[in-house]
Amino acid sequence: MKNLIPILLSACVAISACSNKKEKNTSIDKTVTIDSIQKASPIASKKMITDAYFKANGVEPFWNLTISDNMIKLKTLNGLDSILTPHVQPIYAQDSNVKMYNLQTELAEVRIQISQMECINAMSGKSFPYSVTVKYKKGKETEFTTLEGCGQYITNYRLHDIWALEELNGSKVAKEDFGKELPYIEINAAKNTFMGTSGCNRITGKLFSERERIRFINIASTEMLCTKGNKKEQEFTKALESTISYTIGNNRLTFLNPDKTLLVFKKVD
Structure with missing residues (x-):
């Protein structure tokens, strides 16, 4: 029994030292610099x-x-x-x-x-x-x-895709609204350019992007006269030109100005 007491005392001292050491390490971790x-x-x-x-x-x-x-x-x-x-x-x-x-x-x-x-x-x-x-x-x-x-x-790589129009100024759209086809845009994030169609006419242009901000600039369009959908085309192009910010989520790309939703696109697989 006498021999056991020193052993127990040594074990207690060791456990206490480990405990104190752990507390000191925790304190140091809280002040670690970048x-x-x-x-x-x-x-x-x-x-x-x-x-x-x-x-x-x-x-x-x-x-x-x-x-x-x-x-x-x-x-x-x-x-x-x-x-x-x-x-x-x-x-x-x-x-x-x-x-x-x-x-x-x-x-x-x-x-x-x-x-x-x-x-x-x-x-x-x-x-x-x-x-x-x-x-x-x-x-x-x-x-x-x-x-x-x-x-x-650096333009957000998630923009780099083909996007088909789903909503215009808060309203759902269909191909029939534009006469020929549903508008879409294909964005090249690496080159800050885009191309696509406004429903009848082909469009191309450049992107100006700053983090969550985005602007479509230098937009050029063909001048085909479509029998139906010209007003919707103009509405679409105006919304594109008015865009100043965007959000991405659930395979949807939304353009806004500033908080008003102008365009909603769906990712094309």
């Missing part, structure tokens, strides 16, 4: 920054920026220095298409300005629709480092 998450779990970090809806880059020095619904990642020279922060909603400047992101963590402060204006990449000569300015400082730095470059929004 950078340490990235180093400890690259797979989890990768999931946070996929599906970027905006990308930008610059040269002299080389850098790139990705913005997704979850994360904003800035990678600087040689990819050795990167800043990863949670996503925040941008601030919109008045009377101009300028968005500003103000980001701050324990490790860094980042300010991003995205302006809608043509931007030419200094190395490739390629034209981009947005000019981007990034200012950042890390740790105890007192001055911001400024980066200049170009960027573009």
